[in-house]
Amino acid sequence: MASVGIVVFVATLLGCVVADDPIVEVKSGKVAGRVVEFAHEDVEVKRTVHVFQGVPYAEPPLGDLRFRAPKPKAPWEGVRDAKELGKACVQPYEPLFPMDEPQSEDCLFLNIYVPQIGSDKLAVMVWIHGGALILGSGGQNYDGTPLAALGDVILVAINYRLGPFGFLSTGDEHSSGNYGFLDQVLALQWVQDNIAAFGGDATKVTIFGESAGGISSEYLALSPLTDGLFHRAILQSGTASLPGFFSDDVAWQKMLAHGLGKLVGCEKETSEELVDCLRTVPAEDLCDASNSNNGKLGNVTGLGAELESIPFPPVIDGNVVSAAPADLIRDGTFPKRGLDFMIGALADEGRLFLLLLMPEKANDTEVSMNKTFYEAVYPAFLGGERKSNQAVADAVKLMYVNWADADSEDADYAETLSQTQGDIYFVCPADNSARVHSQAGSNVYLYQMTHVPANSILRMKWLKATHAEDLPFVFGWHFDSALNWTMPEDDVTVTLKVMKYWTNFAKTGNPNLSDGDAELTEDEKQTEWPLFKVPGLAYKDLSLKMETKRALKAKECAFWNDFIPKLMKHTDATQVCSTADDEEKAKYKEEEAKIHNEL
Numbered sequence: 386m387a388s389v390g391i392v393v394f395v396a397t398l399l400g401c402v403v404a405d406d407p408i409v410e411v412k413s414g415k416v417a418g419r420v421v422e423f424a425h426e427d428v429e430v431k432r433t434v435h436v437f438q439g440v441p442y443a444e445p446p447l448g449d450l451r452f453r454a455p456k457p458k459a460p461w462e463g464v465r466d467a468k469e470l471g472k473a474c475v476q477p478y479e480p481l482f483p484m485d486e487p488q489s490e491d492c493l494f495l496n497i498y499v500p501q502i503g504s505d506k507l508a509v510m511v512w513i514h515g516g517a518l519i520l521g522s523g524g525q526n527y528d529g530t531p532l533a534a535l536g537d538v539i540l541v542a543i544n545y546r547l548g549p550f551g552f553l554s555t556g557d558e559h560s561s562g563n564y565g566f567l568d569q570v571l572a573l574q575w576v577q578d579n580i581a582a583f584g585g586d587a588t589k590v591t592i593f594g595e596s597a598g599g600i601s602s603e604y605l606a607l608s609p610l611t612d613g614l615f616h617r618a619i620l621q622s623g624t625a626s627l628p629g630f631f632s633d634d635v636a637w638q639k640m641l642a643h644g645l646g647k648l649v650g651c652e653k654e655t656s657e658e659l660v661d662c663l664r665t666v667p668a669e670d671l672c673d674a675s676n677s678n679n680g681k682l683g684n685v686t687g688l689g690a691e692l693e694s695i696p697f698p699p700v701i702d703g704n705v706v707s708a709a710p711a712d713l714i715r716d717g718t719f720p721k722r723g724l725d726f727m728i729g730a731l732a733d734e735g736r737l738f739l740l741l742l743m744p745e746k747a748n749d750t751e752v753s754m755n756k757t758f759y760e761a762v763y764p765a766f767l768g769g770e771r772k773s774n775q776a777v778a779d780a781v782k783l784m785y786v787n788w789a790d791a792d793s794e795d796a797d798y799a800e801t802l803s804q805t806q807g808d809i810y811f812v813c814p815a816d817n818s819a820r821v822h823s824q825a826g827s828n829v830y831l832y833q834m835t836h837v838p839a840n841s842i843l844r845m846k847w848l849k850a851t852h853a854e855d856l857p858f859v860f861g862w863h864f865d866s867a868l869n870w871t872m873p874e875d876d877v878t879v880t881l882k883v884m885k886y887w888t889n890f891a892k893t894g895n896p897n898l899s900d901g902d903a904e905l906t907e908d909e910k911q912t913e914w915p916l917f918k919v920p921g922l923a924y925k926d927l928s929l930k931m932e933t934k935r936a937l938k939a940k941e942c943a944f945w946n947d948f949i950p951k952l953m954k955h956t957d958a959t960q961v962c963s964t965a966d967d968e969e970k971a972k973y974k975e976e977e978a979k980i981h982n983e984l
């Protein structure tokens with residue numbers, strides 16, 4: 386019996402390393418991955434891909450390490466098993482995007498996918514997942530095997546701390562916040578230190594992310610802390626100035642931190658006492674107390690439904706975040722490193738948020754919204770101070786309502802609201818960032834994805850090309866046998882081109898479909914992707930034809946980026962708008978808290 390016990394013990398410690406497992410020595414020790422043979426009937430490429438999962442880049446951020454900058458992983462003895470995903474970071478349950486990976490506060494892992502093509506200078510792409518800085522992981526949805534195999538790049542997908550674990554700030558040195566960003570920075574440092582051991586080129590690192598991952602990527606690009614850690618960035622439907630993902634109000638931060646404390650038995654006078662106490666609270670309790678959907682934090686702080694849906698956003702910590710991102714972008718006061726950028730959004734970003742407002746329409750084939758409902762809900766979409774400024778609210782209607790049909794009883798406002806939301810949160814911040822980075826000397830490539838996927842993530846046709854629908858195309862879910870996600874022929878054409886654009890950009894800084902010096906074919910000429918310049922404003926329409934267009938939402942973006950700030954300055958922000966009755970407002974408020982959670 387004793388010997389069986391020992392065998393089991395050894396096997397759990399070291400996993401099951403077998404003779405032909407790929408073993409790589411990183412700075413902190415050896416890891417044993419596994420071999421995946423990539424092949425698919427729709428592509429000629431066959432590749433062996435070495436997969437390393439659950440590789441720790443930091444010490445588990447537990448106990449006294451909670452609410453502190455991450456510590457690099459201490460060395461281990463022997464060969465560490467790296468064949469399965471590490472646990473996802475602790476997060477609340479979100480029915481629309483359920484997380485079915487096991488969770489733990491011990492979650493600072495990364496996953497590495499390495500194509501075997503006999504080169505030791507592979508470009509590296511580091512994926513920062515989305516989920517409002519509250520949800521998600523670098524795990525099963527982001528298997529990098531197809532991108533690695535078809536694009537000949539190394540893909541690294543990282544986990545980082547979420548919710549209060551990642552971002553709780555007391556507005557002082559006792560909890561300075563932004564731990565999730567510091568995790569991302571340490572993971573990038575890990576890539577610098579170790580990726581050569583996998584055949585990667587540490588001078589050719591592209592960070593890319595969707596939604597909160599795009600937001601994070603631009604925060605990192607603006608940060609004084611990331612010199613030399615990466616060279617290119619792809620911001621998919623998320624930029625640092627996206628409304629709701631930043632706080633510079635220290636009193637507000639303290640109030641929320643103490644509110645959280647109250648809910649978990651840490652009612653304390655000072656920040657120091659509070660943070661010490663919060664370090665002893667079970668992770669599940671902190672997670673539950675911080676979930677803006679269950680009303681507890683809104684209740685205890687007296688904010689009710691006014692509680693921002695991201696109670697613990699990034700803050701200025703004087704370290705990884707030096708100032709408000711919107712100010713850095715407006716004033717151009719960020720480090721100019723000549724990074725290459727690819728920036729974009731989808732054509733129907735806002736439709737996902739319509740679903741949150743009208744969950745009863747989930748199974749309808751089309752969606753519509755009447756004028757009364759629209760009038761009740763649209764100001765809340767404006768975000769921040771804009772929603773209580775009547776002049777702004779009226780201007781927004783002027784801009785977006787379809788006035789040709791507005792007198793008709795059955796005029797439809799669904800598209801009006803979807804486009805308004807998409808422009809405020811995604812398209813126009815992307816346009817602004819593209820202009821600023823281009824004018825600061827970066828090469829910028831702008832896109833809009835208009836292709837409507839046959840298989841939507843939420844399986845609802847009317848969502849069209851909505852938020853997050855780019856993910857299956859970028860990661861090639863069609864080619865991932867574990868996901869059972871098949872695409873019809875047109876979508877396969879689009880995903881292959883998108884993957885090529887993304888990986889070309891990572892390799893060369895230019896997403897063009899042509900390879901090196903080869904003569905361009907007619908197809909390649911059509912799908913060339915010119916630089917975004919001011920003036921010029923060229924962008925790529927990600928669709929079957931991959932046409933080049935210009936001036937993406939130019940009027941709408943002038944409205945949001947130029948006109949509205951001026952209007953705010955010249956009008957009285959204390960007037961309250963919206964003519965909705967109380968019942969409609971109440972219905973809306975329930976849904977409003979959920980809106981940010983999907984980003």
Ligand SMILES: *[C@@H]1O[C@H](CO)[C@@H](O)[C@H](O)[C@H]1NC(C)=O
Pocket residue numbers: 679680681684685
């Ligand atoms: C809000 O607080 C009150 C009193 O403190 C309590 O009775 C109620 O259950 C709380 N509601 C929620 C959703 O936590």
Ligand SMILES: *[C@@H]1O[C@H](CO)[C@@H](O)[C@H](O)[C@H]1NC(C)=O
Pocket residue numbers: 744745746747748
């Ligand atoms: C939509 O259809 C699914 C599957 O048939 C069902 O489970 C769900 O309850 C429906 N939702 C609504 C809002 O009708």
Ligand SMILES: *[C@@H]1O[C@H](CO)[C@@H](O)[C@H](O)[C@H]1NC(C)=O
Pocket residue numbers: 755756757758
């Ligand atoms: C408008 O739509 C809402 C929600 O779908 C519905 O409850 C309301 O009765 C409608 N109002 C009118 C005037 O049709």
Ligand SMILES: *[C@@H]1O[C@H](CO)[C@@H](O)[C@H](O)[C@H]1NC(C)=O
Pocket residue numbers: 869
């Ligand atoms: C894979 O997807 C197809 C089509 O959506 C479905 O019919 C089938 O049951 C799925 N198979 C598995 C193993 O989930």
Ligand SMILES: *[C@@H]1O[C@H](CO)[C@@H](O)[C@H](O)[C@H]1NC(C)=O
Pocket residue numbers: 895897898899900901902913914915916
């Ligand atoms: C696309 O790449 C090819 C080959 O590298 C180059 O000749 C061409 O100028 C590029 N086109 C654009 C628009 O950048």
